[in-house]
Amino acid sequence: MQRAGLGCFGRIATRLATWFAPPHKARVSLARMNPQGYIAPSVTIYHSDLRLGANIFMDERVVVFQREGGGPIELGDRVYIYRDTIVETGYGGSLVVGAETSIHPRCQINAYKVPIRIGCGVMIAPSCALYPYDHGVAPDKPIIAQPLVSRGEIVIGDGAWLGVGVIVLGGVQIGKGAVIGAGSVVTSDVPDGAIAVGVPAHVIKMRSDVAESHSPR
Template sequence: MGRIATILAAWFSPPYKGRRYLAKFNKNGYISPSASVYCDNLKLGNNIFIGDRVIIYKNKSGGGVTIGKNVSIYNDSIIEVGGGGSFIIGDNTHIQPHCQFSAYKGTIEIGCNVQIAPKCAFYPYNHGVTPGELIMKQPIETKGGIVIADNVWLGFGVIVLDGVRIGNGAVIGAGAVVNHDIPDNAIAVGVPARIIKMRDGIDMNIQLLKLPIFNKREIS
């Protein structure tokens, strides 16, 4: 099914997630007519779904946007890239409505088979806070971006901050603010996020000792 035929088919399809099946009929996937794409370095995998009013924006200094195959990005989510940042998302990942990805300065890299609930936000940078200067005029800085590994589940309203890696199979509870690394298969909740359980039965204390914040050596 070609692009025009896909758009025509959407007129007779239910709204919202009811249109997801349209992406299967066209190798190029389905991009809603109301979506806005302003990106001159965009790579799209097969059978993607981009819902209503999704925005993908890249400014002149931004890097690329890469979206893997069978990815779904639902209504009103925003992906913006600029200032040396880039955005990468792996195959079979689903992004629910009203999520915000602001890849300025640092890269946002999301793995395969990731589930991201509505209203999650990702910020791989911070503003300078030098006293005596307007914050809005201070440069933004990054600690190295954000990495979400494969098979991760982020609950409603999770915020992921600069320099964070969330490991394979981790689960982050609704409303958590993640400001440090989360190991593989950990379940973390709260503000800031804290680990409450391991999915794989491995002792949580052993995993915590692997994190830099719990493994500081004294310098004699």
């Protein structure tokens, strides 16, 4: 699949489908009704190896892009990607997103150099960024001319939750059911079921220690 958005007839059909549907997140219902899912007319897809599960939802102005050497993007069943999110692969990187995962508005997921693997049932809040690579900083050349380097892949376990504005860097594994507080920068592994906050993120407690009626701050 390689295209700059939907074709003419696809855009017309999609717009017709939305005439009687409520706006924004409520349009997820359109994806649930159709195994082929719902891809908004303003979505831009430029990728030769995009593998879509059933009932996918891509909201307005989502961009799916492949740079040179970019590997596949695989989205499991009922993955929801909300508006203004950008998803890219390049330079040998690839992306897998498990079923029932939701990626909320304005996220940036750049799978360059190494894979990003996101499990099932993960919640990624608005304005999160996943960057498994960096630029070199050797003093003999400008930053723009530096090669890309990576400490390793990013892995996010099933059922994890990333709060608003979380940044995850390379070589990090976030465990199953872990919670990352808003605005945190994750530079090292987070165990299963842990709650981590801060810059850099550090574990403050385990979910098993928190009453169900309380949320982490």
